[in-house]
Amino acid sequence: MKLHQSLKSKVCILLTLLVGFSAYAQDIEQEVEAADDVEIQQQQQAPADFDDLTPVETTDMDEESDPFAEESTTTTEETSTAETEEVAPAPEEPAVIEAPVQRYAEPTPSPALENLPLVEVQIRQDNLADYKVRRETHGTYVSFDYEAIEFKNFISTLDGQSYKAVFGSDTVNLIQLGVDYKYNFMLGSLAAGAFYGVGKVDGNSDRSLEITKYGIGFKFTADMLMNEPYVAPYVGINVWQMGFSEKSATDSFSATTQMGYNYTVGLLIQLDWIDYETAKESTFNWGLENTFIDVYATQYAKTEAPDDPDTTTDFLFGGGLRLEF
Secondary structure, rough: HHHHHHHHHHHHHHHHHHHHHHHHHHHHHHHHHHHHHHHHHHHHHHHOOOOHHHOOEEEOOOOOOOOOOOOOOHHHHHHHHHHHHHOOOOOOOOOOOOOOOOOOOOOOOOOOHHHOOOOOOOOOOOOOOOOOHOOOEEEEEEEEEEEOOOOOOOOOOOHHHHHHHHHHOOEEEEEEEEEEEEEOOOOOOEEEEEEEEEEEEEEOEEEEEEEEEEEEEEEEOOOOOOOOOEEEEEEEEEEEEEEEEOOOOOOEEEEEEEEEEEEEEEEEEHHHHHHHHHHHHHHHHOOOOOEEEEEEEEEEEOOOOOOOOOOOOOOOEEEEEEOOO
């Protein structure tokens, strides 16, 4: 009897342990299934590439069911497929390599540079201003002139004939180059410079007369009458020497006169207004202040030496080009 009761009690204990173990195992299985369901939902909701997304079929909500309740109609096959598929890893972003920042130390001023004296730079006055405003105290003239000279009292040293008998109405075509220093003041300008010219005339019977003329000249020009010197009258006097060279078919003669002079009255006509932009560019680039047509009348006097060829002329006209810098 005691043995039977002992066995019965042991069987009861064993059954109790089995029931408890079975309930514990069932709880663990339910927790595992719940964890799997949560993981599947997270995988379905996680953002992924459009190519890796698995389409999910849904059905219309049952009209008789609770309108606030929604049921998932995912099939067993789709669920198992979602469990077995691996989520593709997101593409890695390219690594950004930052260039090292180079830092330079600020230069320290040199004591030698600190002790250097200041340099004052003077800027030329406005080249676009009127000539009356922009011109400076000092300037330069460069001139190219032409004169047609007829020595009315000239007598040939070779045969004693007059100029008209040998050369007729032909003139000595003198081409002359001059350079003048120019001092500007409120009334106008004074100029002083040097010149050199050569000319020749051919006559009958292989006769010819060549002259060279060189000397110094002085001028006063009234170029402050207007803001721009569209016209500028001037007067001047030239002091010169002339070299004569007379030739014939059989003989020749050369001589240089003593000092002589000639008076000049002229008019400068400005050309800058014809092409204003080019004129201003020339002023800026080359310092060319004005370009003039020079028209003048002059008369040569006889030298004081009695043996010199007679250089007397009537009033004659000349012209040329004058550049002011």
